[in-house]
Amino acid sequence: MLKIAALIVAAGRGERAGGAPPKQYRVLAGRPMLRRSVEAFAKQAALLQVVIGADQSREYGSAMQGLDCLPPVGGGATRQQSVRNGLEALARHKPDLVLIHDAARPLVSSALIARVIAALEDSDAAIPLLPVADTLKRETNGAWTTVPRDGLLRAQTPQGFRFDAILKAHREFATRDLTDDMALAELADLKIAAVPGEDTNMKVTTPEDFVVAERLLGAGGEYRTGFGFDAHKFIAGDHIWLCGVKLAHDHALEGHSDADAGLHALTDAILGAIGRGDIGQHFPPTDTKWRGAPSSLFLEHAMKLAQEAGGTVVHCDVTLICERPKIAPHRDVMRARVAEILRLDISRVSVKATTTEGMGFTGRREGIAAQAIATVRFA
Numbered sequence: 001m002l003k004i005a006a007l008i009v010a011a012g013r014g015e016r017a018g019g020a021p022p023k024q025y026r027v028l029a030g031r032p033m034l035r036r037s038v039e040a041f042a043k044q045a046a047l048l049q050v051v052i053g054a055d056q057s058r059e060y061g062s063a064m065q066g067l068d069c070l071p072p073v074g075g076g077a078t079r080q081q082s083v084r085n086g087l088e089a090l091a092r093h094k095p096d097l098v099l100i101h102d103a104a105r106p107l108v109s110s111a112l113i114a115r116v117i118a119a120l121e122d123s124d125a126a127i128p129l130l131p132v133a134d135t136l137k138r139e140t141n142g143a144w145t146t147v148p149r150d151g152l153l154r155a156q157t158p159q160g161f162r163f164d165a166i167l168k169a170h171r172e173f174a175t176r177d178l179t180d181d182m183a184l185a186e187l188a189d190l191k192i193a194a195v196p197g198e199d200t201n202m203k204v205t206t207p208e209d210f211v212v213a214e215r216l217l218g219a220g221g222e223y224r225t226g227f228g229f230d231a232h233k234f235i236a237g238d239h240i241w242l243c244g245v246k247l248a249h250d251h252a253l254e255g256h257s258d259a260d261a262g263l264h265a266l267t268d269a270i271l272g273a274i275g276r277g278d279i280g281q282h283f284p285p286t287d288t289k290w291r292g293a294p295s296s297l298f299l300e301h302a303m304k305l306a307q308e309a310g311g312t313v314v315h316c317d318v319t320l321i322c323e324r325p326k327i328a329p330h331r332d333v334m335r336a337r338v339a340e341i342l343r344l345d346i347s348r349v350s351v352k353a354t355t356t357e358g359m360g361f362t363g364r365r366e367g368i369a370a371q372a373i374a375t376v377r378f379a
Contacts, residue, residue, distance in 0.1 A: 007086045031343065041099065
């Protein structure tokens with residue numbers, strides 16, 4: 001079998017998208033845009049290489065946590081230089097084919113990727129193209145002329161190449177300033193094949209593009225909701241864990257892990273949404289290796305199972321039920337921690353608290369309970 005590499009170019013600042021962080025790290029329908037672009041290639045490429053900006057290591061680590069990628073490579077002053085840096089990093093792995101893709105095209109389909117790969121069977125390079133549908137105008141010193149559309153096509157990525165051929169072209173024409181890799185293939189006189197592109201494989205550039213991309217990702221999808229509940233009793237101790245945050249308290253919570261009722265309830269909610277049982281099935285309380293384990297491990301596992309099933313956690317709501325400690329002073333820290341674990345924007349995470357007005361075991365301050373709802377979208 002041919003060894004296929006995917007090279008995702010993500011070194012830009014994305015200033016036209018507005019705001020911070022750079023657009024490739026902004027959340028798009030529940031996941032960072034860069035992560036969506038990389039995940040699109042995970043099933044068809046053995047090697048995943050990302051090129052990032054020099055000051056983007058922290059954002060990259062947060063967005064790509066858990067993905068099996070090669071270490072990121074720093075970009076250059078131009079896109080062409082960034083791509084060459086990525087190709088040079090891949091050279092030691094000796095791929096047969098490479099698919100070069102812009103991180104700003106997160107809606108690329110597996111069918112389009114497959115078409116590009118198939119076209120390389122008889123060609124050195126392959127490019128997705130779309131006809132130009134709009135009327136084109138040229139302005140020169142205030143004068144307007146219509147540009148004929150005949151023969152004009154829009155180029156997309158991924159652009160596929162036989163690896164040795166495109167690396168040689170990048171090295172040979174390194175001093176040229178070109179806008180895409182296919183221009184280098186043209187200079188190197190490589191045999192180029194065209195495949196049909198897709199209108200939905202849009203390049204996300206402006207704030208308005210994010211709105212359109214969100215709509216496309218939501219169109220035709222299925223939403224599932226799961227519910228989780230958990231409770232732990234107080235024992236002697238000096239702290240508790242709730243929603244991934246350590247709080248000083250005059251008691252501890254009893255449990256085979258860190259007894260984080262909030263994260264346990266949320267883990268069960270995600271498992272419920274994807275029909276994968278409950279937390280006890282995946283992490284049996286009789287297994288001593290989970291004694292004292294951080295409950296973030298359980299939540300990350302549930303999220304990974306959701307992704308493997310084709311789903312994305314897009315929202316969660318946790319309610320903590322207790323008389324003490326007071327949750328309000330810690331609520332935003334808890335939201336931030338849950339958002340970090342699930343790689344969600346904090347606006348998609350809710351943590352709140354209530355009491356039972358002195359009734360029941362929580363009212364008697366014998367323990368803490370939590371309930372959670374998770375929403376998972378399937379494309």
